[in-house]
Amino acid sequence: MQLKSKIAALSILPLLFAVAVVCMLVIFQNQRLGEQQARLIESSILASKRAELKNYVGMALSLVTPLYDNGRDDAETKRRVLAILARINFGADGYFFVYDRQGRNMMHPRQGELVGKDLWDMTDPRGLPVIQALLASAQTGSGFQHYAWQKPSTGEVTDKLAYVVMLERWGWMLGTGIYLEDVDQAIAQVRDEVAGGIYATMLAIASVALVAVLLVFAGGLALNVSEHRLADRKLQLLTQRIVSLQEEERSRVSRELHDGISQLLVSIKFQFELSGLELSAGNSQALETLHKGTERLAGAIGEVRRISHDLHPSLLDTLGLPAAVGQLVAEFEQRSGLRIEYQNELGDTPLSDGMAVALFRILQEALTNIERHAQASSVAISLDGRAQQVRLRVRDDGIGFSPRQLDTVNGGIGLRNIRERVEHFGGRFALTSQPGRTELMVTLPAPAATLG
Template identity: 80%
Template sequence: MQLKYKIAALSLLPMLLAVAVVCALVLVQNQRLGEQQARLIESSILTSKQAELKHYVEMALSLVSPLYDNEQDEAASKQQVLAVLARMSFGSDGYFFVYDRQGRNLMHPRQGELVGQDLWNLTDPKGLPVIQALLNSATSGNGFQRYAWQKPSTGQVTDKLAYVVMLDRWGWMLGTGLYLDDVDQAMRQVRKEAAAGIRATMLAIAAVALVAVLLVFTGGLALNVREQRLADRKLQLLTQRIVSLQDEERSRVSRELHDGISQLLVSIKFQFELAGHQLAAGGDQGLQTLHQGTERLAAAIGEVRRISHDLHPSLLDTLGLPSAIGQLVAEFEPRSGLQVHYRNGLGDTVLDDGVAVALFRVLQEALTNVERHARAQGVEIDLDGQGHWVRLQVRDDGCGFNPRHLDNVKSGIGLRNIRERVEHFGGRFALTSTPDGTLLEVTLPCQGLGPPAPAGA
């Protein structure tokens, strides 16, 4: 996978993970709130139904109380109470029922087939012994009991809430109930609305996440295109600069060969030809002319060595960086007229070839800039190292400059070359310039400072 795709993945995955966590939290919280709302509504409805049931039972008791209190003809009073309760109803499914303590049904206006039957062991679909639970609620409970019973209007078994009381003197249980299918419907509606709210919230979060992903993708794509164009531009400029530097170096070598070596060789050729003619003619000046040609040949050899040294100083391969810098300083001082103070803190330590060449080229660039632009009187060069680092400092007392010119395309090529060379080796580059002078500091990593080179190497 390419780096840009890895970066895109690293930017999108945490956001998608955060969105997923938020969705999970919202889902759990909404479900919890929906269930709490449903329970609250159910409790409110049941409370109102309980109050309604107590009102119905109290009304029935107020009607039958005169008969219940009549102790003269108890059998007739019982029949009259049952008749009164059988005629009382409310709504399509509201009625009263009466049982004795043994669970035998005494009156049921909607299901006459139950009258006279022993229903003590009757259970609802959930396994609840209904009559026993009603009697327990009437005698020792608060009178309310929830169970499942057949609804007369539909014939379906439905949850029912009943309220029962005991007529202790007769041993009867009197009660009535309300079916709770409307409560179940209300609960289903509440849960349905809660689910719809959760879906709407999830869709909203998904839409926001999608928009965020699209924005991140679009921004990343635009940034990638911009960075790609900028990288291509920098690569193009770097290629052009490399080609220009190569052409400049070739032109310099060509000029030195043409103006130096070529002219010396032509002069030597003429000297040897003249010496040959003079010797053939028996003249006394032939040996002197031959001697002059030999001296010029030695000068040509020295010029070849100088050009070779500029391209790659041989002392780097033989005596190491400190000696090569010493030779460079010895050549630079008389040529530039500047006073150079060179401090070698490495001794004769031999560095890695790549690090040694890089530091030597950095010093060449630095001294060239000082000679051309600094208008300095003196230069200080410090070379030292410790552990796995080697440091080169070049300080001049010139007029200084603005370090921001380092990023100028049309200027500061030498300084940019130094920085790029240092960055290539993973080193540190620091440049400080004031009107009193400039300090260039370069630190490069190495495999460790090696032992000094043996004598004669």
């Protein structure tokens, strides 16, 4: 994937995800608030209708109470009560009804065909036994019942809220009801308004998101150009640095060859020439001069081995990292005079060739920094391996330094090279320093963990 596509994916996709989450939250919150508002409106309307029904029933009772309380239970008195109730109307579909305890209809001014019929087992479309439920509400004292009934003005079955009371002496149930179409209409209107609000909100969010995406896209293009320029500059600096490192390494090897091997060889040559002249002259010192030349030749061979070991330790290829580290530690202790404590717990942890070389070079660089800058008296080195990782820890008791100088220590190479080697293998690099204690810890993933 090109850098341009990566920038677009990393900038626009999270933005779109955030917008989608915001939209879902807005929809959820609006729907929840809409339902709460609908329930609140429904509760308020039903409360007002309950109060209205109680008033209607109270008014009807006030009209029939004089006849009911006179103590006469004859048929004529009951007929007069039913006639009074039949004449009471309110609104287009407001009327009173009367049933006895057995569910027989005593009076129904809008549906005369029901008068005298036993409606005990009649149910509404939801399966509710209407008359039984009304009688139960009247007898328990709650009085209110919600059911479905045919509306006289339209002939359609719709929801109805009724309030009933018992005329106990006669065994009658008196009640009236109000149809709830206006409640359904009010709730539907609220839900429509909520849906319209959600649509308007989504449209506004989509507009803002579109503008944001365009701005991010434009910023991404500008950043893409800037990153290309920066990458070109970094590539040039990296190339220059590689060339500089090569020249520094060549200069170091050249100095060691010139100052070490070359001078030793010249000295050996003089010793051999001198021994040859002494042999020609029969001088008894010729053999001793030859021995001195031979000793210097052994020193030259050792110097060649040292330079070769610095370039690439042969023990890494033959005996592995622990042996190479042991030799490096022994040589460093002998050369620097510092007290070294080395613990090897690597065990059978597998290491790739590149990782072994990297760990060896990291330790070599760390010891070089300690020798040049730390002013330490002792160094502790531990190398341990586990199934998932290999860890190298180097600790000294020197003067310490500020970790912010990481990029400037050792002329810009030193610890920065260590960090780059660690990052190459996907490992972790930690450096802490204070007077009396500086610790470097490198953790690299084992090859088995990498493959897993």
